[in-house]
Amino acid sequence: MPELRSSTRQARLRFRKLDDQQAEPAVKPVPPAPQRAGKCDHIPAARGRKGAPWRRVVPAPRRARKGAEVVDLDANLGSEHLPKAVAIHAVVCESKDPALNKVAQGVGNKGMRMDGESAEKLVGAEDDSTIAPIPERVHVGNSPVYITDRKLGKGGFGQVYVGRRVSGGTARTGPHAYEVALKFEHRSSKGCNFVPPYEWQVYQTLNGCYGVPAVHYKGRQGDYYILVMDILGPSLWDVWNSLGQAMSPHMAACIAVEAISILEKFHSKGFVHGDVKPENFLLGLPGSPEEKKLFLIDLGLASKWRDSSGQHVDYDQRPDIFRGTIRYASAHAHLGRTGSRRDDLESLAYTLIFLIKGRLPWQGYQGDTKSFLVCKKKMATSPDMLCSFCPPPFKQFLESVTNMKFDEEPNYAKLISLFESLIESPASRPIRIDGALKVGQKRGRLPVNHEEDDQPKKKVRLGSPASQWISVYNARRPMKQRYHYNVADNRLQQHIEKGNEDGLYISCVASSANLWALIMDAGTDFGSQVYELSPVFLHKDWIMDQWEKSFYITAIAGALNGSSLVLMSKGTPYTQQSYKLEIAGE
Known part of the structure; x- marks a missing residue:
């Protein structure tokens, strides 16, 4: 990508913490899931109120390295096609509730860190100069005629505007609201691919579902698929x-x-x-x-x-x-x-x-x-x-x-x-x-x-637990497990002793590059355990001494330098044991 030469445009391409980025860099986008061709942009249903003022916070531009690609990777966008950004502008709303009014004012004053201006060079983002303009008036299906008002947000291939009814409408929400949210998606966007957006199918199934904003009308007008939805408040x-x-x-x-x-x-x-x-x-x-x-x-x-x-x-x-x-x-x-x-x-x-x-x-x-x-x-x-x-x-x-x-x-x-x-x-x-x-x-x-809520409810109260409730527990004991890896010889003892103090015994060992890995479990049924780190592989005399004390080999591993770690435990289900050591070449 060539350098961005306009300081104004550079200022609009926000640099944020890449810790919020959701996927691979732009040069390696995540392939889409099989359920759909692409995800519609991350845009809230809408936020705002009639006549509510806007405040935008645009940070000072940062100097781009020569030849470097300057993109705005929006932090928390959920998408199958990443990266992409969304521009959501905070709307200050008057509220009767002081706490919520404070929320709305805080959003307007501070701006939203998550919702910056979209970069035109972003992968998946549409260049406004190459697509049809947003209709000034919207009429889809049996909907009233809406005038497209201020813009609430923009994403990789979708935009949300406030829609005002040309006539009628006295409610604040619902199909007769005087203000609604209009979500536009261009038919050539990755979220549509010249067919209605996948999100429409979900809304059609869930429309009326508790906690999901209502979609009142939907349809295509010109080059855009349009959803008419309720305006909502802050996130x-x-x-x-x-x-x-x-x-x-x-x-x-x-x-x-x-x-x-x-x-x-x-x-x-x-x-x-x-x-x-x-x-x-x-x-x-x-x-x-x-x-x-x-x-x-x-x-x-x-x-x-x-x-x-x-x-x-x-x-x-x-x-x-x-x-x-x-x-x-x-x-x-x-x-x-x-x-x-x-x-x-x-x-x-x-x-x-x-x-x-x-x-x-x-x-x-x-x-x-x-x-x-x-x-x-x-x-x-x-x-x-x-x-x-x-x-x-x-x-x-x-x-x-x-x-x-x-x-x-x-x-x-x-x-x-x-x-x-x-x-x-x-x-x-x-x-x-x-x-x-x-x-x-x-x-x-x-x-x-x-x-x-107008829905009927069952009256329940805080207090002591209901006497008719029954709790069922499994008889199986709880399982606890701990592991250590890249353990040097001189640190084995402290890990093993600490595990034994917590009731854990080694159930498995392994070695790589002369370092050890230990798995310690609480459900081994071992009564006690001993171990030896020997410079030779399998110290025969030590093993036979432990057999005499009713300890049996339960885990063993050898290192590249020829040393071995042998674990012997008491309380095993077997009472006899033997082993065979074969030397290479014999």
Whole structure:
């Protein structure tokens, strides 16, 4: 790519932390998943209010190295075709709720770090000069006529504008709203490929699903496919920013309860979202009755977890395919495994921990191997470390969802009940939890506010556990395991002694380049264990001495220098043992 010579354009191409980048660099895009030709851009349903002012924050340009490609890799975009950027502008909204009004003002003043101007040179982005202009008036299907107003956002191949009705319309939301969100996607974009966007199919199936914004009209006008949707308020990312990039555990608990409820309804329709993160959860329009209600947006990466016969889809693994956002994606997504319900819940766990702590341990990696390094770090980070300084329910939630099987049906009610101790009274809740209180769903003992939702609810109260509940436990003992690798000879003793103090015994050893690897387990049934690191391979006299004491060989490994590590344990199921040593050449 030639150097960018315009300082103005250079200023619009924001440099951000590449730790939020979601995929390989532009020269090596991730191939699309088989379900669709490409993902529609990451654009919220819309945010704003009539007459609301805008404020943009454009950082000073950074000098580009000579001959270097200057692109804006937007941090948290969930996409199958990466990199791409989205321009979302914060809208300051007047609200009757002081807390939400503060959120809206904070967004307007600070700008959104996630949502910068799109770079025209970005892979997958469309050059506005080469495509048809956005229609000034929109009329699709049986919709009213809308005038295209201010622009709310732009992505790789889609844009969102405010639409104002030419006449009529008195409501703030719904099909008769005087302002709506108009999402435009050019028919030649990768998300469409001259056919209606894949996201349309998902919306058509989910329209009316709890927590999913309503699509009132859709159709094609000229060269554009257009969705007419409700305008929504700030995202959880905006709220987190406005609160000093640290959210209280009580607010995060409300988010957890409502988000789990939304995902339960979403999954009941046969889909997994595939890109759960703070930017994809939006609150209702400030000043409206739904300003405290949570919505899940951006369905371009949604996929089916069950087939037309109602059976769970087959497991598959394609390491060359990544779907989602690197920061919040499940470890299974990094490994290219078929998406299922467990992945949405694992991404939600990372989202909640991020909102509380403000950072995840795997942020900061860069380069071509970023996705691999992030996956490795996720798998190596224990729940104790990840959830440090978080209340216990968040650790319990993380452990539950990361241990789920591919086709396991989540126990949503149990997951919701984990957070009930953190839920405050209805008047103090920053987020409504209507979804957790629907009739026919036992949701622990969460209180109900009948004025918040027209749907009938089952009344439950906080208090002592219900006497009719039954808990079932498995008789199998808990399994604990520890491993050490690249262990030098002089460090073997301290690792083994520390493991023995914790009730762990070595079950397996291996050697590479004269360094040792140890696997220590709590379920070996060994009563005691001895070992010898011998300069010769298999010290016969020592082994025979241990046999006399009822110790038997349970693990053995040899190093390149001819030494050997022999583990002998007491409590094995066998009482006789022999070995044979063959010398090469004999």
